[in-house]
Amino acid sequence: MSTLLKNAVIVDTTSSYHLQKKDILITDGKLEKIEDFIQEKDHYTMVSLENLHVSCGWFDTSVSLGEPGFEERETLKNGLQVAAKSGFTAIALNANTNPIIDSKSDVEYVIHKAQHSATKLHPIAALTQKSKGIEMAELYDMQQSGAIAFGDYNKPIENDNLMKVALLYAQNFDGLVLSFPKNNAIAGEGIANEGINSTKLGLKGIPALAEHIQISRDLFLLAYTGGKLHIPTISTAKSVALIKEAKQKGLKVTCSVAAHHLVLTDDELHGFDSNFKTNPPLRTQQDVKALQKAVKTGVIDSITSDHNPIDVEDKKVEFSQALDGVIGLETAFGAVNSVLDLSELIPCFTTKPKAIFGIENHTIQENNLADLTLFNPSENTFFTKDDILSTSKNSPFLNKKLKGKVYGVFANHQLILN
Structure with a gap:
């Protein structure tokens, strides 16, 4: 299985790709390629999201x-x-x-x-x-x-x-x-x-x-x-x-x-x-x-x-x-x-x-394990009860304005998106 992240801004000070916009190909849970452009293929799971940022x-x-x-x-x-x-x-x-x-x-x-x-x-x-x-x-x-x-x-x-x-x-x-x-x-x-x-x-x-x-x-x-x-x-x-x-x-x-x-x-x-x-x-x-x-x-x-x-x-x-x-x-x-x-x-x-x-941090470099968070740092959101995913609802941020949107993660060979 391969997942292709398109046009992702990499936010990782430990990576040589820090603050660069790249395509990221993940195959079998590893970062196979990080390049300016990667051609999509039929068997790829495509992830193309607005203002996509990726960090460890x-x-x-x-x-x-x-x-x-x-x-x-x-x-x-x-x-x-x-x-x-x-x-x-x-x-x-x-x-x-x-x-x-x-x-x-x-x-x-x-x-x-x-x-x-x-x-x-x-x-x-x-x-x-x-x-x-x-x-x-x-x-x-x-x-x-x-x-x-x-x-x-x-x-x-x-x-x-x-x-x-x-x-x-x-x-x-x-x-x-x-x-x-x-x-x-x-x-x-x-x-x-x-x-x-x-x-x-x-x-x-x-x-x-x-x-x-x-x-x-x-x-x-x-x-x-x-x-x-x-x-x-x-x-x-x-x-x-x-x-x-x-x-x-x-x-x-x-x-x-x-x-x-x-x-x-x-x-x-x-x-x-x-x-x-x-x-x-x-x-x-x-x-x-x-x-x-x-x-x-x-x-x-x-x-x-x-x-x-x-x-x-x-x-x-x-x-x-x-x-x-x-x-x-x-x-x-x-x-x-x-x-x-x-x-x-x-x-x-x-x-x-x-x-x-004492937890290993997987830097965003080719051949490393894919352990990534996907987000948009600039989108303003208004947090409501419908946005609560937890069973309990005791949030102090109900009906408050927040900045940024989390798209999800790629971790443990799994892509989880909202």
Whole structure:
């Protein structure tokens, strides 16, 4: 089988074809030819799309799908199809399932279930047993079975010594430890960013301090232990400053930001719409600007959708009772493409996160494996409920204007188009 991509602008700084418009012939899952013009043949599958751009396949570092245990939110099969149609050829699956992914057999189960999908699934196994933060899980065994990192999704490790031991132990097999940036004692029962809006709306606030204290603690521990630490979904200007300083000191720390934190602020809360209830909470315009700058300057290493489907029974309720979380796969590109240049965001979807999590990046060169994302960066779209591919519908970008359109992917010998 051969697939011919016509007039595709290649966006890949690691390729000699960067920013060149080429025809790309894919045969048996490999990039057979990349030339100015390739003659089409009857047995070719032709792909000719408006303003077609092609990059290395995107990798999302924080995706929740529900299965096993919460299939009503999202199944692995549908979630991986959503990821492919959203441009992601690989995802890191969070361990917020039931049962929690905290054993070798759990890791092997989700990998096996996803093996035939175009989008490859890489599990982030729980750092502690049942993600309870009490005893460390069997990290080495899970890594041997395919886990790419270890973290308790959206749950901070409160025990300082446990985090210290995890950072020390993981070094034995070059393991990557994740630490969610939130101090529960400071955050308390807060449900929104502590500030002017939470005060006006009568919502219990989560101080930015809760994020800063946890990050500071983790950086002190990392300086003591060595090893590798990844801090997911930071949300404040001060967090950026703390991580920037740690990097300058030579600590092996990386971080990500969720797409919605690069675009939305807590001004959205005035309608008490629970689709804007996130963890960390939406912050201020000052924080958004600082996060955007941190992506541009390289302090923030990756951008994630932080896709977390929540069923309607747990989301369409009173704001204070609703579960945290938003779906983000379908809107990740369109959201960040509206505030960042392609040259800034594409590395945060490709080379940077893949390097952090140890995933091979397949450069767009002849004879390499075809692992591609297809998109149009310039088309303006209006995101409606009809555009939601996920089973759950908890999107904060409903009825908002996005920039860019994802056509799909070519990955794992499969062409998936919207």
